[in-house]
Every structure is written in structure tokens, then in C-alpha cells.
Amino acid sequence: METADLYRGFILILTFLFYTAYHLSRKPISIVKSELHRNCSNVIQPKDINITNNVTWCDWPPFDQDNYQTLFGVLDNCFLVAYAIGMFFSGIFGERLPLRYYLSIGMLMSGLFTCLFGLGFYWNIHSLGYYAFVQVMNGLVQTTGWPAVVACVGNWFGKGKRGFIMGVWNSHTSVGNILGSLIAGVFVSTAWGLSFIVPGIIIACTGILCFFFLVEKPEDVNCSSPQHHSGQERSQEGGETAPLLRDSSIVHPSINGAVSTEPDVIVEEHSEAISFLGALRIPGVVEFSLCLLFAKLVSYTFLYWLPLYISNVAHFEAKEAGDMSTLFDVGGILGGILAGLVSDYTGGRASTCCVMLVVAAPMLFLYNNIGQRSLGTTIGMLLLCGALVNGPYALITTAVSADLGTHESLKGNARALSTVTAIIDGTGSIGAALGPLLAGVISPTGWNNVFYMLISADVLACLFLSRLVYKEAQRWCGCGPRARGFNEL
Numbered sequence: 400m401e402t403a404d405l406y407r408g409f410i411l412i413l414t415f416l417f418y419t420a421y422h423l424s425r426k427p428i429s430i431v432k433s434e435l436h437r438n439c440s441n442v443i444q445p446k447d448i449n450i451t452n453n454v455t456w457c458d459w460p461p462f463d464q465d466n467y468q469t470l471f472g473v474l475d476n477c478f479l480v481a482y483a484i485g486m487f488f489s490g491i492f493g494e495r496l497p498l499r500y501y502l503s504i505g506m507l508m509s510g511l512f513t514c515l516f517g518l519g520f521y522w523n524i525h526s527l528g529y530y531a532f533v534q535v536m537n538g539l540v541q542t543t544g545w546p547a548v549v550a551c552v553g554n555w556f557g558k559g560k561r562g563f564i565m566g567v568w569n570s571h572t573s574v575g576n577i578l579g580s581l582i583a584g585v586f587v588s589t590a591w592g593l594s595f596i597v598p599g600i601i602i603a604c605t606g607i608l609c610f611f612f613l614v615e616k617p618e619d620v621n622c623s624s625p626q627h628h629s630g631q632e633r634s635q636e637g638g639e640t641a642p643l644l645r646d647s648s649i650v651h652p653s654i655n656g657a658v659s660t661e662p663d664v665i666v667e668e669h670s671e672a673i674s675f676l677g678a679l680r681i682p683g684v685v686e687f688s689l690c691l692l693f694a695k696l697v698s699y700t701f702l703y704w705l706p707l708y709i710s711n712v713a714h715f716e717a718k719e720a721g722d723m724s725t726l727f728d729v730g731g732i733l734g735g736i737l738a739g740l741v742s743d744y745t746g747g748r749a750s751t752c753c754v755m756l757v758v759a760a761p762m763l764f765l766y767n768n769i770g771q772r773s774l775g776t777t778i779g780m781l782l783l784c785g786a787l788v789n790g791p792y793a794l795i796t797t798a799v800s801a802d803l804g805t806h807e808s809l810k811g812n813a814r815a816l817s818t819v820t821a822i823i824d825g826t827g828s829i830g831a832a833l834g835p836l837l838a839g840v841i842s843p844t845g846w847n848n849v850f851y852m853l854i855s856a857d858v859l860a861c862l863f864l865s866r867l868v869y870k871e872a873q874r875w876c877g878c879g880p881r882a883r884g885f886n887e888l
Contacts, residue, residue: 403622406614410555413613414548415571417502420602421544422575424513424537425478427583427594429703430721432471433710434587435462437717459591460525470527472839475703477531479832481538486828489542490821498547498554503610505543510603512537513595520592545796546821554616565797566739573728573735573789576702580728584721678818683799686863688826690752691795693860696830697759697853698792701727701784703835708846713771726778730785735793737786747875748799749867752791752860759787760857767850791860796824830856 439457455463462470492501516533524530552568582601583594614620678684705727710720734755742751762784770780834856841848 402620403617406617406620406622407555410551410614411568413609414552415568417506417605417609418544418548419571419575419578420506420605421509421541422572423579423582424509424598424602425541426576426579426702427513427598428474428478428516429706429724430580430583430587430717431591431594432703432707433717433720434591435459435471436467459520461527466843468842469839471703471707472836473527474530474534475835475839476832477534478538478541479699479828479835481535482542483825483828483832485539485542486545486821486825490546490818490825492543498551498615499610499613501543502547502551502613503606505540505547506602506606506609508540509537509543510599510601510606512540513599513602517592517595517599520590545824546818549820551613551615564739566736566793569735569793569797570732572793573731573785576728576731577725580706580721580725584718587717587721678822681819683867684819684822686749686867687795687799688823689863690860691792691823691827692830693856693863694752694756694788694792694795694830695827696834696856697763697788697860698731698834699831700834700838700849700853701788704838704842704849708849709771712846713777723777723781726781727785728789730782730787731789731793733782734786734788734790735797738790738794739797742794745875747868747871748794749864750871752794752799753864753868755787755790756857756861756864759784760854762787763850763854763857767847792827796820796827799823 436458439455458467464470512533516530516537518524519530519533579598582597586593586597617623701724705724706717706720709715709723710717713720713723715723738751738755742748745751762780766780766784770777834853837852838849841852
């Protein structure tokens with residue numbers, strides 16, 4: 400195996416660990432919510448404590464009030480609004496700053512603010528303003544992760560990283576959620592501060608790992624950089640379609656199996672980063688961004704509210720509810736891989752997302768109505784809903800973003816990938832901020848209304864893809880232009 404291949408595998412594992420740590424540090428708050436506000440009448444009262452309110456004596460002020468769900472929504476929204484705003488700028492910085500320093504500082508700062516939230520337990524802090532400030536700062540520094548990780552992978556992998564491979568790699572999101580839930584669940588019932596401090600230490604350690612071991616570009620270790628081509632992708636006979644970064648020359652196999660390049664077809668690669676408006680003009684960016692807005696609204700509502708929903712409706716303890724919620728993320732891993740496989744086979748990224756979103760809507764309705772009837776039903780519905788909700792989300796943020804970031808209209812400008820990724824994920828993050836906020840406002844009126852909101856968001860996500868689905872259907876019927884790599888959008 401060549402040295403470059405070893406480095407590519409190493410970088411793929413490193414970036415997987417990095418973004419796993421990012422999501423691992425976001426998850427604890429959803430687990431701790433059910434501990435910050437409990438039904439204290441069911442909790443054994445210590446004899447050495449003078450209890451004046453039998454209902455709220457075990458809660459953590461200020462979340463012992465009747466509007467505690469709204470306060471939880473405020474905390475979620477502080478993080479997610481800051482994340483959404485910061486994401487639009489993070490892609491720009493990710494293209495212009497050294498990725499190793501950018502990621503390292505981002506993870507160290509994320510660890511700091513995650514720990515500060517947990518230290519509120521030991522410092523006996525009961526100010527909503529303190530926790531809101533920590534969430535805002537954590538949301539801003541967490542934006543360093545995704546564009547930088549995608550840009551780093553783009554530097555090393557120049558061709559043929561299609562839906563299946565990226566679906567597997569993107570499982571870091573669900574793996575991070577699962578690990579975050581399990582780690583937070585260990586401490587939530589005894590000292591909930593550790594539910595934040597331990598994940599904070601973990602992501603800080605990965606930041607140190609990044610500083611010492613991340614190799615940003617192949618040139619830094621005397622490896623050849625991936626080739627970027629400007630025009631025609633490699634033919635279907637060669638088995639390579641939809642490259643992550645385009646080759647700068649047409650490559651032909653020689654008789655002895657080596658490759659040769661034709662200098663007369665080399666197209667100069669753009670050295671300037673693409674502008675924000677230039678990225679928006681890429682066909683398909685707006686449609687997929689708006690679709691992700693509503694798809695991520697659904698996904699992040701589950702991310703932040705599912706443990707509390709399970710605790711309230713199924714009457715699980717905080718740790719048990721957290722452990723049960725990981726099944727949603729297990730389904731998300733399977734859904735992301737399935738979405739990648741299907742979209743590779745059919746060539747229809749938009750159609751794959753649309754079908755999964757259409758099926759997800761009635762499944763969400765069924766989960767809310769019959770999902771808690773038995774343990775087996777709960778497990779099955781969580782896995783199914785997780786696959787259908789997170790499958791499109793995973794496909795859009797990875798394979799679709801890579802396809803659009805290397806669209807033929809860019810003429811070989813590989814540096815557009817970070818900006819395009821940031822625009823798509825940043826728009827999705829607006830939905831990620833709206834979902835938990837709306838859930839906090841709506842949930843006091845009943846969980847049924849929360850699920851009606853989620854179903855409506857799924858339907859809207861489908862509508863924004865309707866034009867692209869129509870074009871893909873035309874191509875399949877032979878009525879439209881044949882796609883080259885990614886569908887003609």
C-alpha cells in the first residue's frame with residue numbers, strides 16, 4: 400500500500416473522530432433536561448432537607464418553574480441560533496485559515512464551554528443568563544467543525560467518494576450522539592455536571608490530537624495531491640462517477656496499467672475562493688439548502704427533546720430515557736448508509752431524499768400514537784423513524800454537498816467545497832434552531848402538537864425538492880439531458 404493511501408485512511412479516521420467529538424459534546428443537554436426538572440413527588444425525600452414544595456424540591460432552579468419547557472427551548476435556541484449564524488462565516492474562514500489550527504482551537508474552545516455548563520452544578524449557579532451565554536459561545540465555536548472537516552477530506556480525496564462511502568463516514572454524527580447520550584447517562588442521576596465535563600474533556604483532547612497529528616494537505620508530507628479535472632468525468636465504464644474533487648487532466652490507462660496525462664487538456668484551477676453569491680448560483684444549492692432547513696428542524700428536535708419526551712410519555716428515568724433515545728441515532732446510521740446506496744444506484748439524490756421524507760411523515764404520526772405501547776414497538780419505531788429522518792439529512796450534508804461543491808459550473812474550482820458545505824449546513828442550522836425552540840413553545844400544549852409540527856416540516860422539505868425530483872424523473876424517462884456525474888440540476 401502506498402504512503403498516500405495510508406495517509407488517506409489515517410485522515411479519514413481522524414476526521415471521523417473529530418466530528419464524533421463535536422456531536423458527543425452537543426448531546427448532554429438533552430439527557431440532563433429530564434434531571435433538571437423532575438416530578439419530585441415520585442422522588443424519595445432526604446430526611447436532612449427541609450422541603451417546602453413537594454413538587455419542585457428536587458429540581459434545579461430556574462428550571463423548577465412551570466415554564467421549564469420554554470426555558471429549555473431558550474437554551475437550545477441560544478446554541479443553535481449562534482451555530483446557524485456562525486456557520487455562514489465559518490466556511491469562509493475554513494478556506495482561508497490553516498485547518499489544523501482552526502480545528503484545534505475550535506475543539507479546545509468547545510471543550511471549555513461544555514465544561515463551563517457542567518461547572519454550573521458544582522458552582523451552584525442558578526442564573527439562566529449564565530447557561531444561555533455558555534450555550535451561545537459554544538454554538539459559535541462549534542461551527543469550526545463541519546466546513547473544516549469537509550475541506551480537509553476534500554484535500555486528500557480527489558475522486559469517486561460517492562454516496563455509500565460518505566454515508567458510512569457521516570455516521571460520525573450518530574455515533575457522537577450515541578456516545579454523548581451514554582456518557583451523560585452515566586452521571587445524570589448522581590452529578591449532572593459531569594455529564595458535561597467529561598464530554599468537554601474528550602473534545603478538548605481530540606483538539607490536542609488534531610494539533611499534533613492532522614495533515615491538512617498531501618503536499619505537507621510530500622505526497623501527490625489528488626488530481627482535479629475540469630470537464631468530463633471519468634466514464635461509467637471506469638466505474639468512477641461523481642468525484643468529490645474533479646481531476647485537472649484527462650487520465651488514460653496505458654498498456655502496462657500506468658496512467659498518463661495529456662497536458663493539452665489541462666485546465667487551470669482557480670486559486671481564489673468562491674464568493675457567497677457565487678456559491679448560491681450553483682444549480683441545486685438553494686433547493687437542497689431549504690430542504691435541509693426543514694429536515695434538520697425535525698432531526699434536531701429529536702436530538703434535543705426525545706429523551707424528555709420518552710421520560711414524560713413512557714415514564715422512564717432520566718438514564719433509561721437517554722439510553723433508549725440512542726436507538727434513534729442507530730437508525731440514523733442505517734438510514735444514512737441506505738440513502739447513499741440507493742442514490743448511487745438510481746442516480747437520484749433528490750428523489751431518494753424526497754421518498755424517505757414522504758415515508759417519514761406517517762411514521763412520525765404512528766410513533767406518537769403507538770410508539771410507547773410496548774418495549775418492542777418503541778425500539779422498532781425509534782429505529783425506523785431515525786433512519787427515515789436522518790437519512791436525507793446525512794445524504795444532503797455529505798454526498799450532495801460534495802456533488803454541488805464540485806459542480807461543472809465551477810470549472811475545477813475545488814476550493815468552493817467548504818463554502819458550499821457551509822451554506823447548505825448553515826441554512827439547515829436555521830431549521831435546527833427553530834425546531835427545538837418551537838418544541839419548547841408548543842410542548843406545554845401537548846406532545847401531539849409537537850409531532851404535527853414535525854410532520855408539517857417533513858412535507859415542506861419534500862416540496863422544496865419537487866423541481867429537482869421532476870428533472871430526475873425526466874432523465875429516467877429519457878425526456879431530459881443525461882447527467883454527468885451529478886444530476887443536471
